Amino acid sequence: MPHKLVRMQRADAKVPVRPVMLAIAGDSAAGKTTITRGLVEALGPERCTAVCVDDYHRYDRAERRDLPFTVLHPDCNYVQVMEQHLQLLAMGQPVLKPVYDHRTGRFARPVLVEPRQFVIVEGLLPLHTKLARACFDATVYLDPPEEIRRGWKVRRDTAERGYLAEQVLAELERREPESAAFIRPQRAFADIVLRFAPLTGRAVPAGTPLSAELLLRPTIKHPDLDGVVPDGTGSGGTGGGSPAIHLRLARDADGRPVDALHVHGDAAREDSEVVEKAIWSRLGADSGPPACLGRTREGQRTEPLAITQLLLVYHLLDAAR
Protein backbone atom coordinates (compact mmCIF):
# COMPACT_ATOMS: atom_id res chain seq x y z
CA MET A 1 0.00 0.00 0.00
CA PRO A 2 1.60 3.28 -1.05
CA HIS A 3 -0.27 5.53 1.38
CA LYS A 4 -0.37 4.70 5.04
CA LEU A 5 -1.66 7.04 7.68
CA VAL A 6 1.00 7.90 10.20
CA ARG A 7 0.14 6.45 13.59
CA MET A 8 0.43 8.80 16.51
CA GLN A 9 0.94 8.24 20.19
CA ARG A 10 -1.73 9.48 22.57
CA ALA A 11 -0.39 12.90 23.64
CA ASP A 12 -3.36 13.63 25.86
CA ALA A 13 -6.82 12.19 26.36
CA LYS A 14 -8.35 14.56 23.79
CA VAL A 15 -6.24 13.34 20.88
CA PRO A 16 -7.76 10.04 19.80
CA VAL A 17 -5.36 7.20 19.15
CA ARG A 18 -5.47 6.02 15.58
CA PRO A 19 -6.68 2.44 15.38
CA VAL A 20 -5.14 -0.29 13.27
CA MET A 21 -7.35 -0.82 10.22
CA LEU A 22 -7.70 -4.11 8.34
CA ALA A 23 -9.82 -4.55 5.21
CA ILE A 24 -11.35 -7.88 4.21
CA ALA A 25 -12.82 -7.55 0.75
CA GLY A 26 -14.56 -10.18 -1.30
CA ASP A 27 -17.70 -11.17 -3.07
CA SER A 28 -20.91 -12.18 -1.32
CA ALA A 29 -20.47 -15.35 0.80
CA ALA A 30 -16.71 -15.52 0.15
CA GLY A 31 -16.09 -16.14 3.86
CA LYS A 32 -15.53 -12.59 5.15
CA THR A 33 -17.62 -13.00 8.28
CA THR A 34 -15.99 -16.31 9.26
CA ILE A 35 -12.52 -14.77 9.04
CA THR A 36 -13.59 -11.61 10.88
CA ARG A 37 -15.31 -13.51 13.70
CA GLY A 38 -12.14 -15.49 14.37
CA LEU A 39 -10.01 -12.33 14.48
CA VAL A 40 -12.34 -10.60 16.93
CA GLU A 41 -12.35 -13.67 19.17
CA ALA A 42 -8.57 -13.99 19.08
CA LEU A 43 -7.87 -10.31 19.80
CA GLY A 44 -10.74 -9.90 22.25
CA PRO A 45 -14.05 -8.17 21.42
CA GLU A 46 -13.16 -5.34 23.83
CA ARG A 47 -10.27 -4.35 21.57
CA CYS A 48 -12.03 -4.81 18.21
CA THR A 49 -14.58 -2.98 16.12
CA ALA A 50 -15.97 -4.95 13.20
CA VAL A 51 -17.64 -2.90 10.48
CA CYS A 52 -19.51 -4.23 7.46
CA VAL A 53 -19.47 -1.66 4.67
CA ASP A 54 -22.37 -3.29 2.84
CA ASP A 55 -24.71 -1.12 4.91
CA TYR A 56 -23.95 1.86 2.68
CA HIS A 57 -26.53 0.78 0.10
CA ARG A 58 -28.23 3.70 -1.61
CA TYR A 59 -31.49 1.83 -2.25
CA ASP A 60 -33.52 -0.68 -0.31
CA ARG A 61 -34.62 -4.01 -1.74
CA ALA A 62 -37.93 -2.75 -3.11
CA GLU A 63 -36.27 0.21 -4.84
CA ARG A 64 -33.61 -2.00 -6.37
CA ARG A 65 -36.24 -4.06 -8.21
CA ASP A 66 -36.66 -1.26 -10.75
CA LEU A 67 -32.96 -0.51 -11.13
CA PRO A 68 -30.62 -1.76 -13.85
CA PHE A 69 -27.83 -2.71 -11.42
CA THR A 70 -27.27 -4.87 -8.35
CA VAL A 71 -25.81 -4.09 -4.91
CA LEU A 72 -22.35 -4.86 -6.28
CA HIS A 73 -22.40 -1.72 -8.40
CA PRO A 74 -20.73 1.34 -6.83
CA ASP A 75 -23.68 3.46 -8.03
CA CYS A 76 -25.89 1.34 -5.78
CA ASN A 77 -23.85 2.42 -2.76
CA TYR A 78 -22.93 5.67 -1.01
CA VAL A 79 -19.25 5.10 -1.81
CA GLN A 80 -18.28 8.66 -0.90
CA VAL A 81 -19.93 8.34 2.51
CA MET A 82 -18.18 4.98 3.03
CA GLU A 83 -14.87 6.72 2.28
CA GLN A 84 -15.65 9.50 4.75
CA HIS A 85 -16.52 7.00 7.46
CA LEU A 86 -13.37 4.94 6.85
CA GLN A 87 -11.27 8.10 7.07
CA LEU A 88 -12.98 9.16 10.28
CA LEU A 89 -12.53 5.72 11.85
CA ALA A 90 -8.86 5.68 10.77
CA MET A 91 -8.43 8.97 12.64
CA GLY A 92 -10.03 7.51 15.76
CA GLN A 93 -13.37 9.31 15.30
CA PRO A 94 -16.79 7.70 15.75
CA VAL A 95 -19.24 7.51 12.85
CA LEU A 96 -23.00 7.22 12.64
CA LYS A 97 -23.21 4.18 10.39
CA PRO A 98 -26.30 3.36 8.34
CA VAL A 99 -27.84 -0.05 8.97
CA TYR A 100 -29.28 -2.23 6.21
CA ASP A 101 -31.37 -5.10 7.51
CA HIS A 102 -30.65 -8.15 5.31
CA ARG A 103 -33.73 -9.97 6.60
CA THR A 104 -36.23 -7.25 5.66
CA GLY A 105 -34.23 -5.56 2.89
CA ARG A 106 -34.90 -2.18 4.50
CA PHE A 107 -32.89 0.46 6.34
CA ALA A 108 -33.01 0.53 10.13
CA ARG A 109 -31.89 3.09 12.66
CA PRO A 110 -28.22 4.09 12.25
CA VAL A 111 -25.73 3.05 14.96
CA LEU A 112 -22.78 4.87 16.45
CA VAL A 113 -19.55 3.00 15.72
CA GLU A 114 -16.60 3.97 17.86
CA PRO A 115 -13.23 2.65 16.75
CA ARG A 116 -11.44 0.46 19.25
CA GLN A 117 -7.76 -0.47 18.90
CA PHE A 118 -8.41 -2.74 15.91
CA VAL A 119 -10.97 -1.94 13.24
CA ILE A 120 -11.83 -4.80 10.89
CA VAL A 121 -13.73 -3.62 7.84
CA GLU A 122 -15.33 -6.27 5.69
CA GLY A 123 -17.56 -5.99 2.70
CA LEU A 124 -18.05 -5.96 -1.02
CA LEU A 125 -16.28 -2.70 -1.90
CA PRO A 126 -13.86 -1.57 0.84
CA LEU A 127 -10.95 -1.45 -1.64
CA HIS A 128 -12.88 0.06 -4.54
CA THR A 129 -11.46 3.59 -4.31
CA LYS A 130 -8.02 4.96 -3.63
CA LEU A 131 -9.24 7.10 -0.74
CA ALA A 132 -10.78 4.04 0.94
CA ARG A 133 -7.66 1.93 0.41
CA ALA A 134 -5.45 4.62 1.96
CA CYS A 135 -7.26 4.10 5.28
CA PHE A 136 -5.96 0.57 5.84
CA ASP A 137 -2.80 -0.81 7.44
CA ALA A 138 -3.34 -4.16 5.76
CA THR A 139 -5.73 -5.40 3.10
CA VAL A 140 -7.07 -8.88 2.36
CA TYR A 141 -9.01 -10.19 -0.62
CA LEU A 142 -10.94 -13.44 -0.36
CA ASP A 143 -10.71 -15.35 -3.61
CA PRO A 144 -12.41 -18.75 -3.35
CA PRO A 145 -13.10 -20.68 -6.56
CA GLU A 146 -16.48 -19.58 -7.90
CA GLU A 147 -18.11 -23.02 -7.53
CA ILE A 148 -17.15 -23.12 -3.83
CA ARG A 149 -18.51 -19.62 -3.23
CA ARG A 150 -21.73 -20.49 -5.07
CA GLY A 151 -22.30 -23.40 -2.71
CA TRP A 152 -21.64 -21.21 0.34
CA LYS A 153 -24.00 -18.50 -0.90
CA VAL A 154 -26.86 -20.88 -1.66
CA ARG A 155 -26.47 -22.49 1.77
CA ARG A 156 -26.41 -19.17 3.64
CA ASP A 157 -29.09 -17.27 1.72
CA THR A 158 -31.57 -20.14 1.87
CA ALA A 159 -30.90 -20.78 5.57
CA GLU A 160 -30.67 -17.18 6.84
CA ARG A 161 -32.18 -14.76 4.35
CA GLY A 162 -35.33 -16.54 3.27
CA TYR A 163 -34.48 -17.19 -0.39
CA LEU A 164 -34.99 -20.30 -2.52
CA ALA A 165 -31.92 -21.95 -4.10
CA GLU A 166 -33.12 -21.07 -7.63
CA GLN A 167 -33.46 -17.44 -6.62
CA VAL A 168 -29.92 -17.36 -5.25
CA LEU A 169 -28.49 -18.93 -8.40
CA ALA A 170 -30.42 -16.51 -10.64
CA GLU A 171 -29.17 -13.60 -8.56
CA LEU A 172 -25.58 -14.84 -8.86
CA GLU A 173 -25.96 -14.89 -12.62
CA ARG A 174 -27.44 -11.39 -12.65
CA ARG A 175 -24.54 -10.15 -10.51
CA GLU A 176 -21.75 -11.80 -12.51
CA PRO A 177 -20.92 -8.85 -14.83
CA GLU A 178 -20.74 -6.46 -11.87
CA SER A 179 -18.71 -8.94 -9.86
CA ALA A 180 -16.20 -9.03 -12.71
CA ALA A 181 -16.25 -5.25 -13.11
CA PHE A 182 -16.14 -4.06 -9.50
CA ILE A 183 -15.51 -6.83 -6.95
CA ARG A 184 -12.73 -8.94 -8.48
CA PRO A 185 -10.54 -5.96 -9.52
CA GLN A 186 -10.04 -5.27 -5.79
CA ARG A 187 -7.84 -8.39 -5.65
CA ALA A 188 -5.05 -6.32 -7.21
CA PHE A 189 -5.02 -3.97 -4.20
CA ALA A 190 -4.75 -6.61 -1.48
CA ASP A 191 -1.61 -7.23 0.55
CA ILE A 192 -2.83 -10.79 1.11
CA VAL A 193 -5.00 -12.88 -1.22
CA LEU A 194 -6.68 -15.88 0.41
CA ARG A 195 -8.02 -18.88 -1.42
CA PHE A 196 -9.74 -21.71 0.40
CA ALA A 197 -10.27 -24.65 -1.91
CA PRO A 198 -10.14 -28.46 -1.98
CA LEU A 199 -6.66 -29.83 -2.52
CA THR A 200 -6.06 -30.73 -6.15
CA GLY A 201 -3.82 -33.55 -7.32
CA ARG A 202 -4.00 -35.53 -4.10
CA ALA A 203 -6.63 -37.97 -2.87
CA VAL A 204 -7.91 -37.05 0.59
CA PRO A 205 -10.65 -38.68 2.67
CA ALA A 206 -14.14 -37.16 2.55
CA GLY A 207 -14.59 -34.49 5.22
CA THR A 208 -11.03 -33.21 4.92
CA PRO A 209 -11.09 -29.44 5.48
CA LEU A 210 -10.42 -27.04 2.62
CA SER A 211 -6.80 -26.12 2.01
CA ALA A 212 -5.60 -22.54 2.10
CA GLU A 213 -3.39 -20.70 -0.33
CA LEU A 214 -2.12 -17.40 1.07
CA LEU A 215 -0.49 -15.08 -1.44
CA LEU A 216 1.75 -12.77 0.58
CA ARG A 217 2.53 -9.71 -1.51
CA PRO A 218 5.62 -7.65 -0.72
CA THR A 219 3.42 -4.56 -0.22
CA ILE A 220 3.62 -5.05 3.58
CA LYS A 221 6.23 -6.77 5.72
CA HIS A 222 5.23 -10.36 6.44
CA PRO A 223 6.71 -12.47 9.25
CA ASP A 224 9.91 -14.16 8.15
CA LEU A 225 9.13 -17.86 7.76
CA ASP A 226 12.51 -18.87 6.37
CA GLY A 227 13.71 -22.03 8.06
CA VAL A 228 10.31 -22.64 9.66
CA VAL A 229 8.12 -23.50 6.72
CA PRO A 230 9.68 -25.89 4.20
CA ASP A 231 10.33 -24.50 0.75
CA GLY A 232 7.95 -26.13 -1.71
CA THR A 233 9.57 -24.55 -4.77
CA GLY A 234 10.28 -27.01 -7.52
CA SER A 235 8.34 -29.87 -5.97
CA GLY A 236 5.60 -29.85 -8.60
CA GLY A 237 1.89 -28.95 -8.54
CA THR A 238 -0.20 -27.50 -5.71
CA GLY A 239 -0.37 -30.84 -3.96
CA GLY A 240 2.23 -33.18 -5.34
CA GLY A 241 4.99 -34.29 -3.09
CA SER A 242 5.23 -31.03 -1.09
CA PRO A 243 4.96 -31.05 2.67
CA ALA A 244 1.45 -30.23 3.97
CA ILE A 245 2.60 -26.72 4.84
CA HIS A 246 5.06 -25.05 2.51
CA LEU A 247 6.15 -21.73 1.11
CA ARG A 248 6.86 -21.23 -2.56
CA LEU A 249 8.15 -18.31 -4.55
CA ALA A 250 5.57 -17.88 -7.28
CA ARG A 251 4.12 -15.54 -9.83
CA ASP A 252 0.66 -14.16 -9.25
CA ALA A 253 -1.94 -14.33 -12.04
CA ASP A 254 -0.82 -10.84 -13.08
CA GLY A 255 2.85 -11.88 -13.26
CA ARG A 256 3.97 -10.15 -10.07
CA PRO A 257 6.32 -12.11 -7.78
CA VAL A 258 4.69 -13.32 -4.60
CA ASP A 259 5.28 -15.67 -1.68
CA ALA A 260 2.66 -18.42 -1.75
CA LEU A 261 2.06 -20.09 1.59
CA HIS A 262 0.15 -23.34 1.25
CA VAL A 263 -1.60 -25.07 4.15
CA HIS A 264 -3.17 -28.35 3.14
CA GLY A 265 -6.48 -29.39 4.62
CA ASP A 266 -4.91 -32.55 6.01
CA ALA A 267 -1.96 -30.79 7.67
CA ALA A 268 -1.22 -32.28 11.08
CA ARG A 269 -1.94 -30.18 14.16
CA GLU A 270 1.70 -30.54 15.30
CA ASP A 271 3.04 -29.18 12.01
CA SER A 272 0.60 -26.32 12.15
CA GLU A 273 1.60 -25.50 15.73
CA VAL A 274 5.26 -25.21 14.79
CA VAL A 275 4.34 -22.60 12.17
CA GLU A 276 1.96 -20.79 14.52
CA LYS A 277 4.58 -20.54 17.25
CA ALA A 278 7.14 -19.27 14.76
CA ILE A 279 4.79 -16.53 13.51
CA TRP A 280 3.86 -15.62 17.07
CA SER A 281 7.46 -15.46 18.28
CA ARG A 282 8.16 -12.78 15.64
CA LEU A 283 5.98 -10.45 17.72
CA GLY A 284 8.19 -10.93 20.78
CA ALA A 285 5.15 -12.00 22.83
CA ASP A 286 5.62 -13.94 26.06
CA SER A 287 2.53 -16.12 25.86
CA GLY A 288 1.59 -18.50 23.06
CA PRO A 289 -0.75 -17.79 20.13
CA PRO A 290 -4.51 -17.56 20.82
CA ALA A 291 -6.07 -21.00 21.19
CA CYS A 292 -9.40 -20.13 19.61
CA LEU A 293 -8.24 -19.79 16.01
CA GLY A 294 -9.40 -21.76 13.00
CA ARG A 295 -13.05 -22.39 13.86
CA THR A 296 -15.31 -22.82 10.83
CA ARG A 297 -19.00 -21.84 10.73
CA GLU A 298 -19.67 -25.35 12.03
CA GLY A 299 -17.38 -24.84 15.03
CA GLN A 300 -14.74 -27.30 13.80
CA ARG A 301 -11.04 -26.34 13.96
CA THR A 302 -9.09 -26.50 10.70
CA GLU A 303 -5.36 -25.88 10.39
CA PRO A 304 -5.58 -23.83 7.15
CA LEU A 305 -8.05 -21.41 8.75
CA ALA A 306 -6.05 -21.27 12.00
CA ILE A 307 -2.81 -20.29 10.24
CA THR A 308 -4.67 -17.80 8.04
CA GLN A 309 -6.29 -16.06 11.00
CA LEU A 310 -3.03 -16.09 12.95
CA LEU A 311 -1.23 -14.37 10.11
CA LEU A 312 -3.86 -11.63 10.10
CA VAL A 313 -3.69 -11.31 13.90
CA TYR A 314 0.06 -10.99 13.49
CA HIS A 315 -0.35 -8.08 11.08
CA LEU A 316 -2.83 -6.31 13.35
CA LEU A 317 -0.61 -6.64 16.41
CA ASP A 318 2.52 -5.77 14.46
CA ALA A 319 0.92 -2.57 13.13
CA ALA A 320 -0.12 -1.63 16.68
CA ARG A 321 3.44 -1.86 18.01
Next chain:
Amino acid sequence: MPHKLVRMQRADAKVPVRPVMLAIAGDSAAGKTTITRGLVEALGPERCTAVCVDDYHRYDRAERRDLPFTVLHPDCNYVQVMEQHLQLLAMGQPVLKPVYDHRTGRFARPVLVEPRQFVIVEGLLPLHTKLARACFDATVYLDPPEEIRRGWKVRRDTAERGYLAEQVLAELERREPESAAFIRPQRAFADIVLRFAPLTGRAVPAGTPLSAELLLRPTIKHPDLDGVVPDGTGSGGTGGGSPAIHLRLARDADGRPVDALHVHGDAAREDSEVVEKAIWSRLGADSGPPACLGRTREGQRTEPLAITQLLLVYHLLDAAR
Protein backbone atom coordinates in the same frame (compact mmCIF):
# COMPACT_ATOMS: atom_id res chain seq x y z
CA MET B 1 -16.35 34.61 14.52
CA PRO B 2 -12.61 34.13 14.98
CA HIS B 3 -12.23 31.08 12.73
CA LYS B 4 -13.58 31.16 9.21
CA LEU B 5 -12.87 28.52 6.64
CA VAL B 6 -11.09 29.95 3.65
CA ARG B 7 -13.31 29.81 0.60
CA MET B 8 -11.75 28.40 -2.54
CA GLN B 9 -12.53 28.82 -6.18
CA ARG B 10 -13.43 25.75 -8.18
CA ALA B 11 -10.12 24.72 -9.77
CA ASP B 12 -11.58 21.70 -11.53
CA ALA B 13 -14.76 19.69 -11.29
CA LYS B 14 -13.27 17.34 -8.69
CA VAL B 15 -12.61 20.02 -6.10
CA PRO B 16 -15.96 20.83 -4.52
CA VAL B 17 -16.79 24.48 -4.01
CA ARG B 18 -17.19 25.38 -0.39
CA PRO B 19 -20.73 26.53 0.31
CA VAL B 20 -21.69 29.54 2.38
CA MET B 21 -22.85 28.32 5.79
CA LEU B 22 -25.38 30.13 7.99
CA ALA B 23 -26.40 28.93 11.46
CA ILE B 24 -29.76 29.73 13.00
CA ALA B 25 -29.73 28.63 16.63
CA GLY B 26 -32.48 28.93 19.17
CA ASP B 27 -34.75 27.11 21.53
CA SER B 28 -37.68 24.96 20.43
CA ALA B 29 -40.35 27.01 18.57
CA ALA B 30 -38.25 30.17 18.60
CA GLY B 31 -39.04 30.74 14.91
CA LYS B 32 -36.09 29.01 13.23
CA THR B 33 -38.14 27.29 10.54
CA THR B 34 -40.05 30.47 9.62
CA ILE B 35 -36.81 32.40 9.11
CA THR B 36 -35.21 29.53 7.19
CA ARG B 37 -38.18 29.01 4.88
CA GLY B 38 -38.09 32.67 3.88
CA LEU B 39 -34.37 32.55 3.11
CA VAL B 40 -34.72 29.44 0.95
CA GLU B 41 -37.59 31.04 -0.96
CA ALA B 42 -35.68 34.30 -1.48
CA LEU B 43 -32.46 32.65 -2.65
CA GLY B 44 -34.17 29.90 -4.62
CA PRO B 45 -34.49 26.27 -3.41
CA GLU B 46 -32.13 25.14 -6.19
CA ARG B 47 -29.30 27.09 -4.55
CA CYS B 48 -30.09 26.21 -0.91
CA THR B 49 -29.69 23.25 1.39
CA ALA B 50 -31.58 23.53 4.68
CA VAL B 51 -30.40 21.20 7.43
CA CYS B 52 -32.02 20.72 10.83
CA VAL B 53 -29.44 19.48 13.33
CA ASP B 54 -32.09 18.25 15.77
CA ASP B 55 -32.01 14.91 13.93
CA TYR B 56 -28.78 13.98 15.72
CA HIS B 57 -30.67 12.75 18.78
CA ARG B 58 -28.98 9.81 20.48
CA TYR B 59 -32.22 8.31 21.84
CA ASP B 60 -35.72 7.98 20.49
CA ARG B 61 -38.79 9.17 22.37
CA ALA B 62 -39.42 5.87 24.17
CA GLU B 63 -35.79 5.62 25.33
CA ARG B 64 -35.82 9.19 26.59
CA ARG B 65 -38.64 8.43 29.01
CA ASP B 66 -36.17 6.67 31.33
CA LEU B 67 -33.41 9.24 31.02
CA PRO B 68 -32.62 12.09 33.40
CA PHE B 69 -32.22 14.70 30.66
CA THR B 70 -34.18 16.15 27.73
CA VAL B 71 -33.33 16.58 24.05
CA LEU B 72 -31.75 19.94 24.88
CA HIS B 73 -28.87 18.23 26.67
CA PRO B 74 -25.73 17.66 24.58
CA ASP B 75 -25.50 14.15 26.05
CA CYS B 76 -28.84 13.42 24.42
CA ASN B 77 -27.34 14.19 21.00
CA TYR B 78 -24.50 12.89 18.82
CA VAL B 79 -22.74 16.26 19.05
CA GLN B 80 -19.49 14.90 17.66
CA VAL B 81 -21.25 13.47 14.63
CA MET B 82 -23.06 16.79 14.13
CA GLU B 83 -19.65 18.52 14.16
CA GLN B 84 -18.29 16.05 11.60
CA HIS B 85 -21.25 16.58 9.32
CA LEU B 86 -21.03 20.38 9.57
CA GLN B 87 -17.34 20.20 8.72
CA LEU B 88 -17.99 17.93 5.75
CA LEU B 89 -20.79 20.17 4.45
CA ALA B 90 -18.56 23.23 4.89
CA MET B 91 -15.98 21.53 2.70
CA GLY B 92 -18.60 20.81 0.04
CA GLN B 93 -18.96 17.11 0.87
CA PRO B 94 -22.26 15.23 1.15
CA VAL B 95 -23.30 13.63 4.43
CA LEU B 96 -25.63 10.76 5.28
CA LYS B 97 -27.80 12.56 7.82
CA PRO B 98 -29.87 10.72 10.42
CA VAL B 99 -33.60 11.42 10.37
CA TYR B 100 -35.69 11.76 13.51
CA ASP B 101 -39.42 11.66 12.86
CA HIS B 102 -41.09 14.20 15.16
CA ARG B 103 -44.52 12.66 14.57
CA THR B 104 -43.58 9.14 15.65
CA GLY B 105 -40.64 10.01 17.90
CA ARG B 106 -38.54 7.35 16.13
CA PHE B 107 -35.60 7.26 13.75
CA ALA B 108 -36.26 6.81 10.05
CA ARG B 109 -33.99 5.99 7.14
CA PRO B 110 -31.03 8.41 6.83
CA VAL B 111 -30.94 10.80 3.87
CA LEU B 112 -28.06 11.99 1.73
CA VAL B 113 -27.62 15.76 2.07
CA GLU B 114 -25.52 17.40 -0.62
CA PRO B 115 -24.50 20.99 0.03
CA ARG B 116 -25.68 23.53 -2.52
CA GLN B 117 -24.29 27.08 -2.71
CA PHE B 118 -25.99 28.11 0.55
CA VAL B 119 -26.34 25.80 3.52
CA ILE B 120 -28.72 26.99 6.23
CA VAL B 121 -28.32 25.01 9.44
CA GLU B 122 -30.99 25.45 12.07
CA GLY B 123 -31.52 23.73 15.36
CA LEU B 124 -31.11 23.61 19.09
CA LEU B 125 -27.33 23.23 19.36
CA PRO B 126 -25.51 24.28 16.17
CA LEU B 127 -23.35 26.77 18.10
CA HIS B 128 -22.72 24.56 21.12
CA THR B 129 -19.11 23.64 20.33
CA LYS B 130 -16.17 25.56 18.97
CA LEU B 131 -15.64 23.08 16.14
CA ALA B 132 -19.27 23.48 15.03
CA ARG B 133 -19.12 27.29 15.22
CA ALA B 134 -15.96 27.36 13.08
CA CYS B 135 -17.98 25.93 10.17
CA PHE B 136 -20.18 29.00 9.71
CA ASP B 137 -19.78 32.21 7.76
CA ALA B 138 -22.50 33.89 9.81
CA THR B 139 -24.40 32.89 12.93
CA VAL B 140 -27.83 33.90 14.21
CA TYR B 141 -29.47 33.35 17.58
CA LEU B 142 -33.23 33.67 17.96
CA ASP B 143 -34.06 35.23 21.28
CA PRO B 144 -37.82 35.82 21.63
CA PRO B 145 -39.21 36.66 25.08
CA GLU B 146 -40.01 33.39 26.86
CA GLU B 147 -43.78 34.05 27.09
CA ILE B 148 -43.94 34.58 23.31
CA ARG B 149 -41.99 31.40 22.63
CA ARG B 150 -44.19 29.44 25.05
CA GLY B 151 -47.26 30.50 23.09
CA TRP B 152 -45.65 29.50 19.78
CA LYS B 153 -44.60 26.11 21.15
CA VAL B 154 -48.01 25.26 22.56
CA ARG B 155 -49.65 26.25 19.30
CA ARG B 156 -47.28 24.20 17.14
CA ASP B 157 -46.93 21.08 19.28
CA THR B 158 -50.68 20.73 19.81
CA ALA B 159 -51.45 21.35 16.12
CA GLU B 160 -48.63 19.34 14.50
CA ARG B 161 -47.11 16.90 16.98
CA GLY B 162 -50.15 15.49 18.74
CA TYR B 163 -49.55 16.85 22.24
CA LEU B 164 -51.99 18.43 24.70
CA ALA B 165 -51.31 22.00 25.89
CA GLU B 166 -50.67 20.81 29.48
CA GLN B 167 -48.10 18.32 28.21
CA VAL B 168 -46.27 21.03 26.27
CA LEU B 169 -46.19 23.37 29.28
CA ALA B 170 -44.95 20.58 31.57
CA GLU B 171 -42.23 19.70 29.05
CA LEU B 172 -41.17 23.38 28.85
CA GLU B 173 -40.77 23.41 32.61
CA ARG B 174 -38.78 20.17 32.57
CA ARG B 175 -36.51 21.61 29.88
CA GLU B 176 -35.92 24.99 31.52
CA PRO B 177 -32.68 24.13 33.39
CA GLU B 178 -31.16 22.64 30.24
CA SER B 179 -32.35 25.56 28.14
CA ALA B 180 -30.51 27.88 30.55
CA ALA B 181 -27.42 25.65 30.60
CA PHE B 182 -27.02 24.75 26.93
CA ILE B 183 -29.35 26.67 24.56
CA ARG B 184 -29.21 30.27 25.80
CA PRO B 185 -25.38 30.37 26.17
CA GLN B 186 -25.20 30.08 22.37
CA ARG B 187 -26.49 33.66 22.16
CA ALA B 188 -22.96 34.83 23.03
CA PHE B 189 -21.57 33.24 19.86
CA ALA B 190 -24.02 34.76 17.38
CA ASP B 191 -23.10 37.49 14.91
CA ILE B 192 -26.75 38.54 14.90
CA VAL B 193 -29.26 38.21 17.75
CA LEU B 194 -32.91 38.47 16.71
CA ARG B 195 -35.77 39.28 19.02
CA PHE B 196 -39.34 39.40 17.78
CA ALA B 197 -41.61 40.89 20.43
CA PRO B 198 -44.58 43.23 20.83
CA LEU B 199 -43.63 46.89 20.91
CA THR B 200 -43.36 48.16 24.46
CA GLY B 201 -44.17 51.74 25.49
CA ARG B 202 -46.39 52.50 22.51
CA ALA B 203 -50.07 51.72 21.98
CA VAL B 204 -50.67 49.84 18.72
CA PRO B 205 -53.91 48.40 17.31
CA ALA B 206 -54.64 44.71 17.87
CA GLY B 207 -53.22 42.54 15.08
CA THR B 208 -50.12 44.72 14.66
CA PRO B 209 -47.21 42.42 13.76
CA LEU B 210 -44.40 41.78 16.22
CA SER B 211 -41.51 44.20 16.13
CA ALA B 212 -37.95 43.07 15.51
CA GLU B 213 -34.81 44.01 17.34
CA LEU B 214 -31.67 42.98 15.46
CA LEU B 215 -28.45 43.15 17.42
CA LEU B 216 -25.66 43.45 14.86
CA ARG B 217 -22.40 42.44 16.49
CA PRO B 218 -19.13 43.69 15.02
CA THR B 219 -17.96 40.07 14.60
CA ILE B 220 -18.91 40.19 10.90
CA LYS B 221 -19.18 43.14 8.51
CA HIS B 222 -22.79 44.35 8.29
CA PRO B 223 -24.12 46.56 5.48
CA ASP B 224 -23.48 50.23 6.19
CA LEU B 225 -26.85 51.79 7.05
CA ASP B 226 -25.50 55.21 7.94
CA GLY B 227 -27.67 57.91 6.42
CA VAL B 228 -30.36 55.38 5.45
CA VAL B 229 -31.80 54.35 8.78
CA PRO B 230 -32.41 57.21 11.24
CA ASP B 231 -30.29 57.22 14.37
CA GLY B 232 -32.53 56.44 17.33
CA THR B 233 -29.81 57.08 19.91
CA GLY B 234 -30.88 59.32 22.73
CA SER B 235 -34.57 59.31 21.83
CA GLY B 236 -35.62 57.27 24.85
CA GLY B 237 -36.97 53.70 25.34
CA THR B 238 -37.49 50.94 22.78
CA GLY B 239 -40.57 52.61 21.36
CA GLY B 240 -40.79 56.22 22.55
CA GLY B 241 -40.54 58.91 19.97
CA SER B 242 -38.11 57.04 17.67
CA PRO B 243 -38.94 56.52 13.99
CA ALA B 244 -40.50 53.11 13.23
CA ILE B 245 -37.16 51.92 11.86
CA HIS B 246 -34.02 53.12 13.58
CA LEU B 247 -30.48 52.20 14.45
CA ARG B 248 -29.05 52.77 17.88
CA LEU B 249 -25.60 52.28 19.35
CA ALA B 250 -26.25 50.16 22.42
CA ARG B 251 -24.73 47.82 24.94
CA ASP B 252 -25.68 44.18 24.82
CA ALA B 253 -26.81 42.41 28.01
CA ASP B 254 -23.17 41.36 28.52
CA GLY B 255 -21.92 44.95 28.18
CA ARG B 256 -20.44 44.58 24.70
CA PRO B 257 -21.09 47.45 22.24
CA VAL B 258 -23.54 46.56 19.51
CA ASP B 259 -25.62 48.17 16.76
CA ALA B 260 -29.29 47.66 17.53
CA LEU B 261 -31.57 47.89 14.49
CA HIS B 262 -35.22 48.27 15.45
CA VAL B 263 -38.09 47.62 13.07
CA HIS B 264 -41.44 48.34 14.65
CA GLY B 265 -44.41 46.17 13.84
CA ASP B 266 -46.32 49.16 12.51
CA ALA B 267 -43.51 50.37 10.23
CA ALA B 268 -44.89 51.58 6.89
CA ARG B 269 -44.14 49.51 3.78
CA GLU B 270 -42.58 52.60 2.10
CA ASP B 271 -40.15 53.14 4.99
CA SER B 272 -39.23 49.47 4.96
CA GLU B 273 -38.63 49.53 1.22
CA VAL B 274 -36.18 52.40 1.50
CA VAL B 275 -34.13 50.33 3.97
CA GLU B 276 -34.41 47.16 1.91
CA LYS B 277 -33.22 48.92 -1.24
CA ALA B 278 -30.31 50.43 0.67
CA ILE B 279 -29.21 47.02 2.01
CA TRP B 280 -29.63 45.46 -1.40
CA SER B 281 -27.66 48.19 -3.21
CA ARG B 282 -24.67 47.38 -1.00
CA LEU B 283 -24.39 44.08 -2.89
CA GLY B 284 -24.06 45.92 -6.22
CA ALA B 285 -26.99 43.93 -7.61
CA ASP B 286 -28.85 45.13 -10.70
CA SER B 287 -32.33 43.95 -9.77
CA GLY B 288 -34.28 44.82 -6.65
CA PRO B 289 -34.51 42.75 -3.46
CA PRO B 290 -36.57 39.53 -3.53
CA ALA B 291 -40.30 40.25 -3.33
CA CYS B 292 -41.21 37.16 -1.29
CA LEU B 293 -39.64 38.20 2.01
CA GLY B 294 -41.37 38.69 5.34
CA ARG B 295 -44.07 36.03 5.19
CA THR B 296 -45.19 34.71 8.57
CA ARG B 297 -46.46 31.17 9.20
CA GLU B 298 -49.89 32.56 8.38
CA GLY B 299 -48.70 33.87 5.01
CA GLN B 300 -48.98 37.53 6.01
CA ARG B 301 -46.15 39.96 5.14
CA THR B 302 -44.62 41.90 8.02
CA GLU B 303 -41.96 44.56 7.64
CA PRO B 304 -39.87 43.45 10.67
CA LEU B 305 -39.60 39.91 9.28
CA ALA B 306 -38.91 41.19 5.74
CA ILE B 307 -35.99 43.37 6.84
CA THR B 308 -34.65 40.60 9.07
CA GLN B 309 -34.67 38.02 6.28
CA LEU B 310 -33.20 40.50 3.81
CA LEU B 311 -30.30 41.20 6.14
CA LEU B 312 -29.57 37.45 6.33
CA VAL B 313 -29.89 37.10 2.54
CA TYR B 314 -27.43 39.99 2.28
CA HIS B 315 -24.90 38.15 4.45
CA LEU B 316 -25.27 34.91 2.49
CA LEU B 317 -24.80 36.66 -0.87
CA ASP B 318 -22.01 38.84 0.45
CA ALA B 319 -20.09 35.79 1.72
CA ALA B 320 -20.53 34.10 -1.68
CA ARG B 321 -18.93 37.01 -3.56
